[in-house]
Amino acid sequence: MKKIISLLFLSFILFAGCGKKEFDETLLYGKWKCGTLYEKYVSSGTGYTWDTADDVDESEAQSFTWELDGEKLTQYHQMEASSAVVPKQYTVTTLTETTLSYTSNGKTYTFTKQ
Amino acid sequence: MKKALKIIGISLGSVLGLSVAAVCIVIWFVFTPAKLTPIVKSYIPAFVTCQTELDTVDLTFFSTFPHFGLRLHNVALINPMEGAPSDTVAYVEELVATVDVDEYLSNANVVINGCYLSNVKANIYVNADSVANYDVFVSDTTAEDTSSTSAFNKLAIKDVKVENLSATYIDVPGNMNASVSNINLNANVEMEGDDIDADLKMTSDAIAFALTDSTQLNVSVGALDTKFEGEIDDYNFVKGTLNLFLDNVSADMAGSKYADSLKIQTHVPLEVTLDTLKVALKDALVGINEHQISLSGDAEIDDDIRMDMHFSTNNIALSSLLPLVPKDIIKDYLDGIDINGVIQLSGAAQGIMNDSLMPLITADATYSNGSIVVDGLGHDLYDVSTTVHANVDLNEEKNSYATITSLSAKTGKSSVSASGKISDLLNDIAVDIKANARVWLLDLKNDIPSEVFATGWADAVVFAKCKLDDLTDVNLNKIKANGDVVLTDFEAIYEDSTFVNTDKIAINFTLPSTHTAQNFKEVIDVGVSSELLKLSMTDFMNTTVENPVIRVGLPDVMDTTKDLSVACDFKMKNLAVDLVADTINAQIRNPHGSVSMVPKGKKTGYTCLMNCDSVYANVASDVAARTGTIFVDAKAEYDSTYEDVLQQWNPDVKLNFNQGQIALSAIDFPIKIAKIKCDMNKNRFKIDQSKVIVGNSDFQLTGIINNIVDYLNGEDILKGDLQFTSDYTDVMELMEMVSGMGDTTEVATDEAQATTVAASADSSAAVEEDNPFMVPLGVDIVMNTDIKKALAGKKIIEHVGGSLTIRDGVLVLEEMGFTCDAAQMQLTAMYRSARKNHLFAGFDFHLIDISIADLIDMIPDIDTIVPMLKSFSGKAEFHLAAETYLKSNYDPKFSTLRGAAAIKGRDLVLMDNETYQKISKLLLFNKKKTKNVVDSIDVEMGVFRNQVDLYPFVVSMDKYQAVLSGYHNLDMSCRYHISLTKSPLPIKLGLNLFGTLDDLKYKVGRCEYKKTFKPQKQGKVDETVMHLKQTISSSIRAGVKNQDALIKE
Incomplete structure (x- = not known):
């Protein structure tokens, strides 16, 4: 019985440690770079993304809206040829003044502030 | 009897002997030179004022038998004058005069039986002050007694002889020199009452005359022989014959030769009435060398001159006449022209001549057996002949005219003839002429540009009526002309590469045109017709035109202030074109219509109205097309100030055609265009009707595209609203049809490979760029579809409706809805080309x-x-x-x-x-x-x-x-x-x-x-x-x- 109680306590401690993370949304504002991929977050909840490897510059960037809820960063991409909206959700692991890291489908993307 | 005769003979001999003795006594002892000479000398001062010389004066009888005469030896008038060639004004070596004293004493008749002068010399000189050296005679200051009757009843001067008279004449103020040598004169004049018989004959050797002023005239005559026989009745009526012969006549003026060794002779039978100054000639002849002019008629000088004078020449060979014409004139008018032939002139001058009236002059000229060679013309004319009648009315000049009865000439194989009338000959000459010509075109090779070789016959009939000034000025508005030209066996080659040939082609023209053009004054009307006309260009094109009938209307093409306008009506049975190089051939059946080109200020308007029954065309084995009837009504207005083609031409085109069919080798089925009716101008392209069948698909495309020019000017967007209606559309079939069209993938691959190879050798080699479809900017075109049934893949879809929009760089297939047995479907698609x-x-x-x-x-x-x-x-x-x-x-x-x-x-x-x-x-x-x-x-x-x-x-x-x-x-x-x-x-x-x-x-x-x-x-x-x-x-x-x-x- 003592073991069971110890196990439940350990589990509580572990689950408490894996609880929802909170990030400062204002740290997200600005232009971020990951290799040739750029993302730009604006305080109004809009954002832009482009990849210079595909011969796209900032003026041709695709827009999106975004929201940061805890560690979940969700981008909503409104399509032009359709009324459809394509959501894309990431799990933020790091957000500092200089670094943004998030994961999606098992891949991690790390951006540096520009 | 013999004795009586002997007595009479002795008596007469005695009387004769006594008379001779008496004469000898008188001559040698009574009137000796020593006695007569002083007497005559004493009278000389009464007649002349200058110094005179006279050797002797004697009385003659035997040399002037049966009359006594006075003979003067070495008579000279001497009047020295500075500048004169001689001090002697006149010199007569011997002067003998005999007078019939008995006749005068018995009948009061003055009969000078003889007057003989020999070896006479005269030197006439007028100095710069107009003082003449012959002004040495005492002037008669006594008043003329006109009341007295004639002092004699009859005056007869018989046997006047002058031998070897030579004279010089120098007139300094008149710049005139003249000389004559060896004049010999015989004259018999007998005057009785008012009647005079005269018989004169004069010859001379050399006569020379010169004007040393600016005219620089020199005339010389080698010999002169003049003879006049005639009589004067009542001091009024002269009848006689004047013969004149001048040999070796030459004249030059200012260095130009006007006559050279001519023989001039006249034979002038004349009758002159002095009181009325009426002259009548009958068969008078004036000859220059072998050329003769015959004159007959009369002229009368009163207050007016009345004349009725006729003239005619013999047949004059130009080969002998032209050498008589001064070379300067030949050079001015006939330089480079070699003309031969025979001319004959005849005519008359009839009527009154005074200050306000002139006689009517008529003339007939004939030129025959002529040949004319003009340097550089390239045509030697032969068998040239013409007959011309001229009527010159100097009073009513408008009535003056010339009639060309006939004119004909040949050159090479060609011949031309003409006739007509030339009116208002003296002022505003007008011609009314008809010409026929049969021309072998090779004879015109020097008139045709060297790049063109033309052969065949041209038979032409031309009528022309116009003023000569209008003709020389080519004033087409004032020229009335028409003609027909028929070319047979015609073949033309241009630069050895373009060939035109036909068995027969007829060309006609009318000036001014009888047709009325809509937008310009049509002046020239040209028509062309043929049964078969072939045109080919080496390695490029062969064209056959069957039964072409073409009419071309032109304005005054000489008006350089206006650009050329053209109106053309055409009609052909069949037009076949074979473009060899592009392996394209086409046949147009029964094309007919009209085209025009009219300048409008700085613009040029074009119209084309054409119908045809059918068109067949093939492009190698790739394309075969045919149509039924085609109607084209096109207008355009060309303005070079614009840069783009559409605005430059500003077209307004209406096009209808039916029963079209296009077969492409790349497609297994033909494209059938049952009907198209559309029109286009610079602002819009409108398809009113169309019905197309492509394989299994049929569709009708209608609608309009607007703002074409504004779009091209960048002032507005191109707007279009099209309707695509189809009963059945086989989507995959259509896609397969267009798949690969314009696809350069294979080529691009080859080029890429080539580029790769080249790049390995030269790193600076250019890289091929892709050329994706770029959606036009500034365009707003919507195509609404209404497809009842469509086959997509294996599925039948129905009620396909929606719109295809191209809007300012974006292509949108918008809400295209349709149904099929599998589903109801809706498709929206978008393509945008911001950059390549x-x-x-x-x-x-x-x-x-x-x-x-x-x-x-x-x-x-x-x-x-x-x-x-x-x-x-x-x-x-x-x-x-x-x-x-x-x-x-x-x-x-x-x-x-x-x-x-x-x-x-x-x-x-x-x-x-x-x-x-x-x-x-x-x-x-x-x-x-x-x-x-x-x-x-x-x-x-x-x-x-x-x-x-x-x-x-x-x-x-x-x-x-x-x-x-x-x-x-x-x-x-x-x-x-x-x-x-x-x-x-x-x-x-x-x-x-x-x-x-x-x-x-x-x-x-x-x-x-x-x-x-x-x-x-x-x-x-x-x-x-x-x-x-x-x-x-x-x-x-x-x-x-x-x-x-x-x-x-």
Whole structure:
């Protein structure tokens, strides 16, 4: 019985440690770079993304809206040829003044502030 | 008897002897020179004032028998004057005069029986002060007694002889020199009462005359022989004959020779009435060398001159006449012209001549056996002849005219003839002429540009009526002319490369034109007709025209202030064109219509109205086209100030044609154009009617495109509204037809390979650029479709309606709805070309109530995006949207790829495939007892860049319920999870699938989504996921036009 109680306590401690993370949304504002991929977050909840490897510059960037809820960063991409909206959700692991890291489908993307 | 005769003879001899003795006594002893000379000398001062010389004076009898005469020796008048060639004014070596004294004493008749002068010399000189050296005679100051009657009844001067008279004459103020030598004169004059008989004959050797002033005239006569025989009655009527012969006559003036060694002779029988000054000539002849002019008629000088004088020449050979014409005149008028032939002139001058009247002059001229060679003309004219009648009325000059009775000439094989009338000869000459010509065109080779070789016959008949000034000025507005030219066996070659030939072609012209052009004054009318006309250009074109009838109207082409206008009507039975180089041949049956070109200020207007019965055309073995009737009504206004072609030409074209058919080798079926009726101008292109059949498809395209010029000027966008209507459209057939058109892939590959090779040798070699389709900017064109039935793949779709829009750089296929036995469908697609390497393509596709198998069959690529879809069968509602930017070679830029899909189905059958069997086994499905019918699925997916997110969805099958979710990448690597949320089993299992879709790994795990579809039990994560799933579902369905068609829950 003592073991069971110890196990439940350990589990509580572990689950408490894996609880929802909170990030400062204002740290997200600005232009971020990951290799040739750029993302730009604006305080109004809009954002832009482009990849210079595909011969796209900032003026041709695709827009999106975004929201940061805890560690979940969700981008909503409104399509032009359709009324459809394509959501894309990431799990933020790091957000500092200089670094943004998030994961999606098992891949991690790390951006540096520009 | 003999004695009596002897006595008489002795008596007469005695008397004669005594008379002779008496005469001798008188001559030698009474009137000796010593006695007579002083007497005569004493009288000389009474007659002359200058110094005189006289050797002796004696009385003659035997030399002047039977009359006495006075003979003076060496008589000289001497009057020295500075500058004069001699002091002697006149010198007579011997002067003998005899007078019939008895006649005067008996009958009061003055009879000078003889007057003989020999070796006479005279030197006449007028100095610069106009003082003459012959002004030495005492002037008669006594008043003339006109009341007295004649002192004698008869005056007869017989046998006047002058031998060897030579004289010089120098007139300094008159700049005149003259000399004559060896004049010999014989004259007999007998005057009785008012009647005079005269017989004069004079000869001389050399006569010279010169004017030393600016005229520089020199005239010389080698010999002169003059003879006059005649009589004067009543001091009034002169009748006689004057013969004059001048030999070796030469004249020059200012260095120009006007006569050279001419023989001039006249034979002038004349009758002159002195009181009325009436002269009558009959067959008077004036000859110059062998040329003669005959004069007959009379002239009378009163206050007026009345004349009726006729003249005619003999036949004069120009070869002998022209040498008599001064060389300067020849040079001025006949330089480079060699003319021969015979001329004959005749005519008359009749009427009154005074200050206000002139006689009427008529003349007839004949020129025959002529030949004319003009340097550089290239045509030697022969058999030239003409007959001309002229009427010159100097009183009414307008009445003066010339009639060309005939004119003919030949050159080479060619001949020309003409006749007509020339009016108002003295002022504004007008011609009214008819000419016929038969011309061998090779004879005109020097008149035709060297690049052109023409052969054949031209038979022409030309009428012309106009003023000469208008003709020389080519004043086409004032010239009336018409003519017909028939070319036979005609062949023309231009620069050895262009050939025209016909057996016969007729050309006619009328001036001024009788036709009225709409936009200009038509002056020239030219018509061309032929049975068969062939035109070919080496290695380029062969053209055959059957029965062409062409009429061309032209304005005054000489008016250089205006640009050329042309109006042309044409009609042909058949026009066949074979473009050899391009292996194109065409036949146009019965083309007819009109074309025109009219300048309008700085612009030029064009019109073309054409009908034809049919057109056949072939391009090698690639294209074969034919049409039925074609009607074209085209207008254009060319303005070179614009740069683009459409604005330069400002066209207004109406086109109708029927029964067209085009067969392309690349297509198995012909394109049939049953009808097209359209019109176009610079602002719009309008298709009123069209009916096209392409293979199995038929369609009608109508509508209008506006703002063409404003669009070209950048002032407005190009707007269009088109309607595509079809009863049946075979989509795949049409796509196959256009597939590969303009595709340069193979070429590009070859070029790329070549570029690669070249690049290895030269790194600076240029790289081929892609040339993607760029949507025009500034364009707003909508094409509405109305297709009753279409075959898409193997599916018949019906009621296809929607619009294709090109709007300012964006091409949109908007809400294209249609139905088929598989589904109701709606497609919206967009293509935008911001720049060549940044193209946007997107679509929004909704299929309502479609068989999944049909869907995969229709869109095979769907298997890549939703690979598990092929595991189901049955009908579903399918929504798919995707968009991406493309590279110039149309490869997607995956960083820009976005997509969403929503699938909703019910009563689907889960296919019993290998994957299903594996999953069933791992999740402990009792397949034998489980009916593999899925009640419903509701799938949402998102595509972002190269990842496809499959949001959780429920699959309910018999007693089982599972939730599927996961993701896969476009490289087909994946990770999926299946949560078995309902089953007969007491535990809730989960199954993870990972690896690649071709090589899936399976691993049983925990059930991750046991609360996801239980709202009351959902956690935050589940709630968020469902929110995203709903976002896709609602947003993508919002694009469905017919929401009622959606499958209801």
